[in-house]
Amino acid sequence: MSGAEGAAILGLLRQSPPADPAALQAALSRIERETLARAHAARRQAVLAALPRLANDARDAVAGNPAGSRVLVEFYDVRCPYCRAMAPTIETMLAADPALRLVLKEWPILGPVSDVAARALLAARLRGRYFPLRARLMAGPAPQNAAAVMAAVAAVGFDAAAFDRAMADPAITAQLDATRALAGDLGLIGTPSFVAGGEVLAGAVGEAELRDALAGS
Incomplete structure (x- = not known):
């Protein structure tokens, strides 16, 4: 996760009284979705950059x-x-x-x-x-x-x-x-x-x- 995402999670964990578990789970779920989306976008960019080597290598x-x-x-x-x-x-x-x-x-x-x-x-x-x-x-x-x-x-x-x-x-x-x-x-x-x-x-x-x-x- 990014530094900002980590800070947000730490903020919830340090709350007194403790953060609502549902709020913590929602934050973790959102971060997971965003992380997966970034990874997917990065992979797609790598594929597009590699297309000549992927599809057009005469060997x-x-x-x-x-x-x-x-x-x-x-x-x-x-x-x-x-x-x-x-x-x-x-x-x-x-x-x-x-x-x-x-x-x-x-x-x-x-x-x-x-x-x-x-x-x-x-x-x-x-x-x-x-x-x-x-x-x-x-x-x-x-x-x-x-x-x-x-x-x-x-x-x-x-x-x-x-x-x-x-x-x-x-x-x-x-x-x-x-x-x-x-x-x-x-x-x-x-x-x-x-x-x-x-x-x-x-x-x-x-x-x-x-x-x-x-x-x-």
Whole structure:
């Protein structure tokens, strides 16, 4: 809370006789609403400032309509159970909305195996096989080790040894670093995180909530 808000609360607490508890609760509730409103406004400003990096980074994979007027950005980790649970919802939305553009940002936050999977996906994108590899990695149980990731790489037609070298490309490291920095600028704390219509939605949110946010695009 601001200094003025804190002073107001202290004033109520120091009253003799003590302040009416209802008045104190009302003051606390008002401060909470105002604090949340300020945080929401600040987050929205951060999203607007970051729009070029969010929606127009040519390094990101894009699903749906590449020129769609409604843009949904997803920060995800292929091993995140909530990201995996959301995948059918996102597919349904893409199938139902020809104006929807989905921007996918690899944000590997669940350890070294997630980093290997993210690097594999980005290397596959450079070779035109991002979505076949993503489908393989998102099907069934999440990969538990690097060998499982590389098995998926081989299954979509890549030579695992050569691909291992491709995954170490400094450009891929730079892209992952840029995504981490962007997530930090937006105050994201976990996956999946979605950005739509200037709003940030965290976690396994419902389709209706995503559509409401996209309506503000």
